Amino acid sequence: MIDILNRVRNKDLQAKIVTAEEAAAIIKPGMNVGTSGFTPSGYPKAVPMALAARMEKEHFQINLWTGASTGDEEDGALARADGIKFRMPYQTNNDMRKAINNGKIDYCDLHLSESAQLARYGFLGGKIDVAIVEACAITEEGNIIPTTSMGNSASYVETADVVIVEVNTTQPVELEGMHDVYVPLDPPNRLPIPIVKPNDRIGTPYIPCTPDKIKYIVPCDIPDHTRALGEIDENSRKMSHNFIELLNKEIADGRMPKNLLPLQSGVGAVANAVISGFVDSDLKDLTVFTEVIQDGMFDLIDAGKLAFASGTALSPSPEGLDRFYKNIKEYRKHIVLRPQEVANSPEVARRIGIIAMNTAIEADIYGNINSTHIMGSKMMNGIGGSGDFARNAYLTVFFTVSTAKGGAISSIVPMCSHTDHTEHDVDIIVTEQGLADLRGLSPRQRAKVIIENCAHPDFKPMLMDYYERALKETKNAHTPHILSEALSWHERFMSTGTMKK
Numbered sequence: 001m002i003d004i005l006n007r008v009r010n011k012d013l014q015a016k017i018v019t020a021e022e023a024a025a026i027i028k029p030g031m032n033v034g035t036s037g038f039t040p041s042g043y044p045k046a047v048p049m050a051l052a053a054r055m056e057k058e059h060f061q062i063n064l065w066t067g068a069s070t071g072d073e074e075d076g077a078l079a080r081a082d083g084i085k086f087r088m089p090y091q092t093n094n095d096m097r098k099a100i101n102n103g104k105i106d107y108c109d110l111h112l113s114e115s116a117q118l119a120r121y122g123f124l125g126g127k128i129d130v131a132i133v134e135a136c137a138i139t140e141e142g143n144i145i146p147t148t149s150m151g152n153s154a155s156y157v158e159t160a161d162v163v164i165v166e167v168n169t170t171q172p173v174e175l176e177g178m179h180d181v182y183v184p185l186d187p188p189n190r191l192p193i194p195i196v197k198p199n200d201r202i203g204t205p206y207i208p209c210t211p212d213k214i215k216y217i218v219p220c221d222i223p224d225h226t227r228a229l230g231e232i233d234e235n236s237r238k239m240s241h242n243f244i245e246l247l248n249k250e251i252a253d254g255r256m257p258k259n260l261l262p263l264q265s266g267v268g269a270v271a272n273a274v275i276s277g278f279v280d281s282d283l284k285d286l287t288v289f290t291e292v293i294q295d296g297m298f299d300l301i302d303a304g305k306l307a308f309a310s311g312t313a314l315s316p317s318p319e320g321l322d323r324f325y326k327n328i329k330e331y332r333k334h335i336v337l338r339p340q341e342v343a344n345s346p347e348v349a350r351r352i353g354i355i356a357m358n359t360a361i362e363a364d365i366y367g368n369i370n371s372t373h374i375m376g377s378k379m380m381n382g383i384g385g386s387g388d389f390a391r392n393a394y395l396t397v398f399f400t401v402s403t404a405k406g407g408a409i410s411s412i413v414p415m416c417s418h419t420d421h422t423e424h425d426v427d428i429i430v431t432e433q434g435l436a437d438l439r440g441l442s443p444r445q446r447a448k449v450i451i452e453n454c455a456h457p458d459f460k461p462m463l464m465d466y467y468e469r470a471l472k473e474t475k476n477a478h479t480p481h482i483l484s485e486a487l488s489w490h491e492r493f494m495s496t497g498t499m500k501k
Helices: 002-007 011-016 020-024 046-058 072-080 094-101 112-121 153-159 234-252 269-280 295-302 318-326 346-352 386-390 443-454 460-473 483-496
Strands: 032-035 062-065 084-088 130-135 162-168 214-220 263-265 286-289 306-311 335-337 355-359 362-364 395-399 428-430 435-437
Touching: 011 214, 020 046, 020 214, 032 153, 046 072, 046 162, 046 214, 062 072, 072 094, 084 094, 112 153, 130 153, 234 269, 234 395, 234 428, 234 435, 263 269, 269 295, 269 355, 269 395, 286 346, 295 306, 295 318, 346 386, 355 386, 386 395, 428 443, 435 443, 443 460
Parallel strands: 032 062, 032 130, 062 084, 130 162, 162 214, 263 286, 263 355, 286 306, 306 335, 355 395, 395 428
Antiparallel strands: 428 435
């Protein structure tokens, strides 16, 4: 109790410290609840778990708005309690995914940069009734000091009727000062976001809040439960090597400075492995303007190669999070966390010249990318921030291993079963087989380059055979397709478990 009192520096607010059950009791059926959290970092834990326990007894549902995915104590617990009617804008939880794909949860998959503004405008089914935000402390003035993510927290606090603050005593107070909280005005009053380089600070180190808006304060001692990252395997090393070779050529040709342009990297093991590959390169004095800070970026800091990283969340492995906490005084010199509508701002990405690096579920021979759906219908996670960056980056790159399901299916297909990023936004496709530079190519030229450089040898003949027959049947059309056969690639896997003949 002494620790929580030390962290709630406004003496009047100390009277609002209650249990998670008391705080959860104010949430009513059908409410729009906005929470902190972006990946399993900085999300509330105690109140969602108490709410889920109540839902299992009373059975009611809410609409849950977050920054992105959250941990199992929130997304998992509420999904298992059948307590969510509507969810936005991104998720990665297995129980949540199952509920979405069996029709129990209505899921709105959004570009992450847009979600806060849509919430403020009321386009998502009204206003926010309750905001639940994790903090490491509350200032004397009642302002909220976030923890390991920013996400949409600032906007939710600004617009909610009621704010519940979970003060998490496992989060180090040394996090204070790592945040740069800036919420853009909405049109027609919006001004340019005044960021010209990743280490610019434009806001406050806390979420502005008045004491009277905070209804309850809940102590919490549950740490972030981040996810393990897959080991950096040979395929990942090859993809990283293929891409770094291209970057070195861009530098040699005078199209990029020696320290590159700011890097953006998506979430997950492949993205982390690609970033880690920069450690063994000759590149240095790098900067990052991205969503998530993962283990690979700590590697770059430790190697003296990363000058500064701007993101909206720390999303390392459990070992990486422990590493961060143990060396927080050094890492905080190189890292700032911002609201996601700033971290993912398309305007900033276009202006400062981002190198966008994201992962694909599948890519087709013309350069279209599916990053969200399995076999065109089952949601995996969501588009996240990849669209914010892909359309606006200086260089847009998608990575995928050339096969999936142990080699049973090709990740390079005649036609994507679902398209998130069209050929117009994709510059480079990288697999462990090689790299396809699509800049300035027509669809027919792209098909040959992608098949030759990115497809697995087991599937390259099939893809080329399809392309050549499509050329013949369409009389050399601009984008040759045999539609029934393009779709049959996916149907073949559904019926036989393999795309091989």
